[in-house]
Amino acid sequence: MKNIVVGVCGGIACYKAVEIVNQLKKDGYNVNVIMTKSAQEFVRPLTFQVMSGNIVVTDMFDPIDHWDTTHIDLAKNADLFVIVPATANVIGKIASGIADDMLTTTVMVAKCPVLIAPAMNSAMYENAFVQTNISKLTDNGYKVLQTKEGLLACGDEGQGKLLDWEEIVKEIKESIEKENKYLRS
Numbered sequence: 001m002k003n004i005v006v007g008v009c010g011g012i013a014c015y016k017a018v019e020i021v022n023q024l025k026k027d028g029y030n031v032n033v034i035m036t037k038s039a040q041e042f043v044r045p046l047t048f049q050v051m052s053g054n055i056v057v058t059d060m061f062d063p064i065d066h067w068d069t070t071h072i073d074l075a076k077n078a079d080l081f082v083i084v085p086a087t088a089n090v091i092g093k094i095a096s097g098i099a100d101d102m103l104t105t106t107v108m109v110a111k112c113p114v115l116i117a118p119a120m121n122s123a124m125y126e127n128a129f130v131q132t133n134i135s136k137l138t139d140n141g142y143k144v145l146q147t148k149e150g151l152l153a154c155g156d157e158g159q160g161k162l163l164d165w166e167e168i169v170k171e172i173k174e175s176i177e178k179e180n181k182y183l184r185s
């Protein structure tokens with residue numbers, strides 16, 4: 001069984017990650033979810049725990065009762081790492097080599113392909129620093145998915161909407177089945 005680590009960040013599109021985890025589990029993948037502290041303000045870990053059938057990793061310094069959920073083990077065992085929704089904050093942290101929580105630390109350890117699905121307000125998405133950070137990730141072999149244009153949850157219109165979850169699942173499955181499709185050098 002292939003292992004997928006799903007990193008969930010604190011954006012309004014968090015609930016769409018629930019559908020993605022649900023579908024991946026139904027499709028026979030072992031899914032481990034890591035949530036940032038902000039993500040837990042939007043969706044409770046319990047939802048992802050039920051959908052994935054695995055304990056959700058929420059804190060770097062939780063007592064370790066399952067050795068296979070440390071950042072090193074999750075990263076080593078992953079066939080694919082997906083960050084959805086990816087906030088401007090986490091994109092910036094990864095691009096800057098910052099590892100100050102479980103998600104950014106684990107993704108730093110991971111040698112498997114990493115798919116990043118951004119979602120944010122259009123002004124954030126178009127911000128020069130965010131665009132520079134996305135380019136840095138792309139240049140270093142991370143696969144950053146496009147966003148959609150449309151009406152955003154905040155009421156603004158423009159780029160920055162998360163792709164439809166079905167499309168993200170398709171990308172994930174294509175990537176994991178075509179071995180090393182997005183493997184970084």
Ligand SMILES: Cc1cc2nc3c(=O)[nH]c(=O)nc-3n(C[C@H](O)[C@H](O)[C@H](O)COP(=O)(O)O)c2cc1C
Pocket residue numbers: 008009010011012013036037038039086087088089090119120121124
């Ligand atoms: C209601 C609400 C919605 C938000 N939506 C987004 C979003 O879609 N994308 C984003 O990058 N940040 C969004 N933020 C801001 C992030 O939650 C904030 O930058 C946070 O520090 C991100 O933490 P994380 O990257 O560790 O998950 C939102 C904040 C609030 C209060």
